[in-house]
Amino acid sequence: MSQPVDRFEVRLAGSGGQGLILAGLILAEAVAIFDDRNATQTQSYGPEARGGASRSEIVISDGEIHYPKVISADVLLAMSQEACDKYFYGLKPDGLLVVDSGLIERVPSSRAVEAPITRIAQETTGRAISANIVALGLIGGLTGVVSRQALQRAVTARVPEGTVDMNLKAMVAGWEKALEIIERGGVGPD
Amino acid sequence: MSQPVDRFEVRLAGSGGQGLILAGLILAEAVAIFDDRNATQTQSYGPEARGGASRSEIVISDGEIHYPKVISADVLLAMSQEACDKYFYGLKPDGLLVVDSGLIERVPSSRAVEAPITRIAQETTGRAISANIVALGLIGGLTGVVSRQALQRAVTARVPEGTVDMNLKAMVAGWEKALEIIERGGVGPD
Numbered sequence: 117m118s119q120p121v122d123r124f125e126v127r128l129a130g131s132g133g134q135g136l137i138l139a140g141l142i143l144a145e146a147v148a149i150f151d152d153r154n155a156t157q158t159q160s161y162g163p164e165a166r167g168g169a170s171r172s173e174i175v176i177s178d179g180e181i182h183y184p185k186v187i188s189a190d191v192l193l194a195m196s197q198e199a200c201d202k203y204f205y206g207l208k209p210d211g212l213l214v215v216d217s218g219l220i221e222r223v224p225s226s227r228a229v230e231a232p233i234t235r236i237a238q239e240t241t242g243r244a245i246s247a248n249i250v251a252l253g254l255i256g257g258l259t260g261v262v263s264r265q266a267l268q269r270a271v272t273a274r275v276p277e278g279t280v281d282m283n284l285k286a287m288v289a290g291w292e293k294a295l296e297i298i299e300r301g302g303v304g305p306d
Numbered sequence: 307m308s309q310p311v312d313r314f315e316v317r318l319a320g321s322g323g324q325g326l327i328l329a330g331l332i333l334a335e336a337v338a339i340f341d342d343r344n345a346t347q348t349q350s351y352g353p354e355a356r357g358g359a360s361r362s363e364i365v366i367s368d369g370e371i372h373y374p375k376v377i378s379a380d381v382l383l384a385m386s387q388e389a390c391d392k393y394f395y396g397l398k399p400d401g402l403l404v405v406d407s408g409l410i411e412r413v414p415s416s417r418a419v420e421a422p423i424t425r426i427a428q429e430t431t432g433r434a435i436s437a438n439i440v441a442l443g444l445i446g447g448l449t450g451v452v453s454r455q456a457l458q459r460a461v462t463a464r465v466p467e468g469t470v471d472m473n474l475k476a477m478v479a480g481w482e483k484a485l486e487i488i489e490r491g492g493v494g495p496d
Contacts, residue, residue: 152356181350
């Protein structure tokens with residue numbers, strides 16, 4: 117993604133406790149502070165937040181961002197079945213759906229990228245909680261919306277003290293997985 | 307603020323590293339998850355973020371929130387002179403300006419609440435970094451936009467492990483300061 121970006125919308129959706137808000141912050145800071153674009157990152161809390169759902173929306177542009185919420189997503193990361201079902205129809209027709217195949221049974225598209233995100237986190241770092249950062253690496257590698265270096269710097273700047281190495285490993289594991297998927301020619305079950 | 311809220315806009319502005327993004331998350335989660343209203347919380351990153359400025363915007367409503375950014379703030383917290391100068395004109399005419407009097411020399415309004423937020427943090431917890439949570443307590447106590455209990459629960463849920471007690475102390479110190487200011491009849495230098 118070295119060409120100018122007019123407006124690129126990412127939605128991360130799943131359950132509370134999966135760290136998707138932190139992931140959204142990191143992605144926005146990576147592209148804006150380290151990759152020199154503009155970005156906004158928004159959380160909206162309504163009744164569904166009280167039910168345990170969580171989502172973060174990131175808008176990336178080289179120009180000014182007039183409306184900071186997702187209108188029609190270029191990328192949807194779904195980390196729960198509920199999130200997948202709810203937000204799939206908010207994805208652009210040619211948008212990228214990325215799902216955690218260990219958490220989601222019914223994938224509404226045959227063109228989705230299905231990767232066992234939480235399992236990769238568990239196997240790479242010993243901690244399932246780093247799945248959010250695996251997902252960021254995966255999205256970065258698949259889309260090129262953020263440079264690998266910027267994402268590394270933003271992860272380093274934002275994750276809790278003492279967890280930087282673990283989270284960088286998680287990020288690299290996600291990025292490598294993306295390259296493997298691209299090499300294989302793409303989408304569908306892992 | 308027990309009557310219905312149509313739209314209440316809060317802007318927290320200062321420098322990177324002051325924890326204003328975390329503070330914004332906590333305020334939004336307090337009102338939405340624990341006080342049962344709706345809320346959005348947005349960060350926007352542009353050239354000023356690369357210069358070290360930081361801001362978080364929270365919109366609170368009992369109805370649907372169609373536009374998640376601040377249009378005309380009801381409350382501005384300014385934690386740097388630059389932020390104060392830049393965002394003062396985005397405050398409603400009867401809006402509340404809260405400044406850290408230890409960090410800001412030129413206050414553009416005689417009706418501002420000036421409190422030594424970072425000094426209170428340092429004196430209460432021994433750590434200036436808890437100034438963001440002192441500020442939340444102060445805003446909560448001054449405006450009633452969030453209940454004390456909801457803010458306590460949101461602080462507890464969101465701050466890093468091992469810092470809950472420190473941050474609850476900081477929050478209470480800010481809240482007590484607000485009550486003292488109200489009792490004194492208000493605004494102006496501390």
